Amino acid sequence: MTSVFVDPSPSPLALLLLGKAADSTSERGVECPGDLPPASDPGLVARAQAAKDTLGERVFILGHHYQRDEVIQFADVTGDSFKLAQKAADMPLAEFIVFCGVHFMAESADILTGDSQQVILPDLAAGCSMADMAEISQVEQCWTDLEAAGVAGVTIPITYMNSAAAIKAFTGKHGGSICTSSNAQRSLEWAFERGEKVLFMPDQHLGRNTAVRELGLGLDDCVVFNPNKSNGGLTVDELRNAKMILWKGHCSVHGRFTPECVDQVRAEVPGVTVIVHPECTYEVVEKADQVGSTEKIIAAIEAAPAGSAWAIGTELNLVKRLALAHPDQKITYLDKTVCFCSTMNRIDLPHLVYSLELLASGNVVNQISVDPETSHWAKIALDRMLALPGVTPTLD
Ligand code: SF4
Numbered sequence: 001m002t003s004v005f006v007d008p009s010p011s012p013l014a015l016l017l018l019g020k021a022a023d024s025t026s027e028r029g030v031e032c033p034g035d036l037p038p039a040s041d042p043g044l045v046a047r048a049q050a051a052k053d054t055l056g057e058r059v060f061i062l063g064h065h066y067q068r069d070e071v072i073q074f075a076d077v078t079g080d081s082f083k084l085a086q087k088a089a090d091m092p093l094a095e096f097i098v099f100c101g102v103h104f105m106a107e108s109a110d111i112l113t114g115d116s117q118q119v120i121l122p123d124l125a126a127g128c129s130m131a132d133m134a135e136i137s138q139v140e141q142c143w144t145d146l147e148a149a150g151v152a153g154v155t156i157p158i159t160y161m162n163s164a165a166a167i168k169a170f171t172g173k174h175g176g177s178i179c180t181s182s183n184a185q186r187s188l189e190w191a192f193e194r195g196e197k198v199l200f201m202p203d204q205h206l207g208r209n210t211a212v213r214e215l216g217l218g219l220d221d222c223v224v225f226n227p228n229k230s231n232g233g234l235t236v237d238e239l240r241n242a243k244m245i246l247w248k249g250h251c252s253v254h255g256r257f258t259p260e261c262v263d264q265v266r267a268e269v270p271g272v273t274v275i276v277h278p279e280c281t282y283e284v285v286e287k288a289d290q291v292g293s294t295e296k297i298i299a300a301i302e303a304a305p306a307g308s309a310w311a312i313g314t315e316l317n318l319v320k321r322l323a324l325a326h327p328d329q330k331i332t333y334l335d336k337t338v339c340f341c342s343t344m345n346r347i348d349l350p351h352l353v354y355s356l357e358l359l360a361s362g363n364v365v366n367q368i369s370v371d372p373e374t375s376h377w378a379k380i381a382l383d384r385m386l387a388l389p390g391v392t393p394t395l396d
Pocket residue numbers: 066102127128129130131162251252253254315341342343344
């Protein structure tokens with residue numbers, strides 16, 4: 001096999017060679033050139049700063065960990081989706097919340113912020129492929145299938161933060177809770193105290209990893225509900241026997257890491273510690289040394305001693321920033337053919353400047369607004385998560 005670990009000397013980052021060639025397993029239609037394009041106009045940084053200065057305390061900019069450097073430099077706070085939404089709610093004087101993230105995150109911010117605050121997504125095309133894998137009509141059909149199988153009454157829906165507001169509202173209406181990658185274990189324990197089964201949406205991998213590794217369920221306690229097949233592609237008996245009904249959804253970024261990536265980096269980086277996000281497949285998580293949310297990954301690197309070697313399985317923008325911030329460590333990206341989160345990366349400096357300048361001139365653009373009924377039920381599901389013992393408001 002040809003080695004893929006290259007001499008990183010051309011770059012200060014000890015990263016695996018970024019993808020330069022076509023990869024038949026990559027997300028269709030997404031190229032992975034390995035380098036982000038520069039801002040198209042050298043004056044964009046000054047324009048963004050000027051517009052932000054004009055708006056002053058009226059604007060609060062949230063930057064998700066996976067955002068581009070050119071955008072993150074303007075963020076008032078960085079973090080994961082739930083933490084950011086809560087930070088926005090903690091800033092009631094900010095009229096405009098500019099969410100540099102993806103659509104479901106802006107929806108969550110709108111649900112958690114006050115009526116006088118407006119949430120802006122700089123590019124409305126910034127969605128999330130995982131969230132898009134669960135449409136509300138499909139979820140309602142799934143519940144009808146569970147009712148027909150006679151198991152809906154003993155099933156508690158648990159929905160990952162990475163989902164549309166309508167799915168969160170469905171969860172609230174049906175007695176369920178939201179979870180983050182940090183509190184998925186506690187959420188599942190809460191659900192099994194109230195029901196016999198869990199319908200986990202939309203990320204099958206987080207659901208399986210948590211149920212099997214944290215709760216001690218067997219892989220054969222889990223079934224995968226495929227919304228594109230009749231009855232989810234499952235028999236009635238399979239639905240009745242399962243403890244975890246996992247929605248067939250996944251993250252197109254974290255789903256790229258394979259067990260072979262882990263084997264390869266271990267062979268090429270002596271003493272490496274492999275740390276991955278729980279949105280990775282069960283096989284990858286089993287092979288890794290550590291698993292944790294984005295915040296946990298950051299904390300692990302920050303606490304690590306100089307000279308330690310890490311291979312990180314999460315989105316590349318964050319890994320690159322960690323590598324730059326910790327030059328005394330050998331930080332490697334886990335995949336050889338990398339892919340940024342293509343939808344996250346739609347938020348670029350031109351889009352940020354566009355939205356800030358229009359806000360400064362009195363024009364609200366790209367507002368994300370969740371209708372009151374949806375917002376009400378989604379908030380109930382979010383509040384159930386916040387009420388879980390051991391869940392603090394800033395966890396994710
Ligand atoms: S990294 Fe994955 S889960 Fe996060 S926004 Fe991108 S596609 Fe969605």
